[in-house]
Amino acid sequence: MDFRPIPREPDAFQQSVTADDIQAMCRRAFGSTVQVTSAVELGGGMYNTTYRIAANGLGAPVILRIAPAPGRQFVSEYQLMRNEYATVPYLAPIADLIPRVLFADWSQEITGRDWMVQSHLDGAPAPDRLGDYPRTLWPGYFAQLGTIAKDVHAVRGPHFGHVAGPGHPTWSAAVIASLSAIADDVNSVSLDAADVRKVADLASEHRKVLDEITQPRLLTGDLWTVNTMLAAAPTPVISGVLDLDRTLFGDPAADWTIRMASAKQDERTAFWDTYGPRAATSADAWRALVYEARHLGAIRLERHRLHNTDGVHSTYDSMATVLSQLT
Numbered sequence: 074m075d076f077r078p079i080p081r082e083p084d085a086f087q088q089s090v091t092a093d094d095i096q097a098m099c100r101r102a103f104g105s106t107v108q109v110t111s112a113v114e115l116g117g118g119m120y121n122t123t124y125r126i127a128a129n130g131l132g133a134p135v136i137l138r139i140a141p142a143p144g145r146q147f148v149s150e151y152q153l154m155r156n157e158y159a160t161v162p163y164l165a166p167i168a169d170l171i172p173r174v175l176f177a178d179w180s181q182e183i184t185g186r187d188w189m190v191q192s193h194l195d196g197a198p199a200p201d202r203l204g205d206y207p208r209t210l211w212p213g214y215f216a217q218l219g220t221i222a223k224d225v226h227a228v229r230g231p232h233f234g235h236v237a238g239p240g241h242p243t244w245s246a247a248v249i250a251s252l253s254a255i256a257d258d259v260n261s262v263s264l265d266a267a268d269v270r271k272v273a274d275l276a277s278e279h280r281k282v283l284d285e286i287t288q289p290r291l292l293t294g295d296l297w298t299v300n301t302m303l304a305a306a307p308t309p310v311i312s313g314v315l316d317l318d319r320t321l322f323g324d325p326a327a328d329w330t331i332r333m334a335s336a337k338q339d340e341r342t343a344f345w346d347t348y349g350p351r352a353a354t355s356a357d358a359w360r361a362l363v364y365e366a367r368h369l370g371a372i373r374l375e376r377h378r379l380h381n382t383d384g385v386h387s388t389y390d391s392m393a394t395v396l397s398q399l400t
Contacts, residue, residue, distance in 0.1 A: 075111040086378045087122050089114060090139060090184050097183050098137060099128055102176035102190050106130060112137070117198055117299070118316060119379065121154065125193065133193060135175060140187040147261075147374055149254040150319075152237065154187045155179060157318035159237035163291050166224040170314045194313035196302035203298065206309050212343035214309035215334075219347035221296070221314060222330045228291035230322030236291075244289070244323055245280035248363060249273050255370035262377050264385065268392040272366040275399050282356050283324075283363070292328040294319025326357065327364040359399070366395045 078089035232240025259266035302313030
């Protein structure tokens with residue numbers, strides 16, 4: 074086997090498995106006669122460990138994704154791969170863009186970690202390819218993102234919260250549970266979570282504003298440029314959407330995609346041409362602040378995981394600004 078893991082520090086969050094592990098996984102997924110010829114770890118993601126696999130007996134390369142060990146997962150990010158797997162039937166409106174799940178194993182018998190095999194999507198990661206196009210063509214790319222988000226957000230769910238559960242009967246219950254879990258995770262790595270808990274308290278105090286959202290809709294969780302693939306074409310054409318493991322049911326305005334589409338007044342404003350205008354009531358504005366606090370809490374955890382100390386500190390200033398507007 075041509076085995077090419079990415080060299081990492083021993084304390085890095087992402088850790089490779091062994092060549093023997095990969096061979097055992099592929100034989101479990103495709104049969105004992107399969108012989109892996111190449112396993113190349115892919116960069117770009119910051120959570121799962123991902124390989125492009127070639128093997129005798131398979132007609133095309135496949136993607137092997139391996140979750141972090143359970144003990145390394147935050148409570149607020151627990152079993153994200155299982156959440157993605159549970160989401161697949163709800164992603165029917167964009168089925169032509171997402172990889173097919175070929176096999177999944179939650180037994181943890183081989184590596185002590187969840188893993189699944191997916192079809193390989195053609196194209197290039199958007200962060201690597203979009204910059205090759207003139208910026209005058211970028212609005213077309215963001216308009217496509219708007220269409221994808223609109224299609225996903227139109228899907229109705231059976232409960233509020235993560236797709237795989239636990240489900241909540243109201244949107245306020247799901248938001249408060251999420252904020253509380255993030256706060257617990259922040260405390261678990263010896264960081265101050267008082268600001269996140271304050272937002273959770275305010276969400277509880279004003280739960281009626283959150284509960285104006287009565288219909289759970291599917292949220293992508295973290296769809297933006299880094300989660301898309303581009304076809305080889307004269308203009309930017311989205312050919313794939315990846316890693317929808319943070320999906321949940323709730324208010325579409327709480328989606329990471331909406332946050333990023335609203336972040337700057339540049340080519341991304343074309344997103345709204347296809348997605349449609351945002352609601353702009355005082356209740357919408359208040360909820361958006363709560364959603365921003367939730368995003369900032371998750372960002373704090375990710376930056377801590379990446380040993381980005383300055384980035385962690387900056388989340389406290391940003392959260393203070395949000396709290397000043399909430400109160």
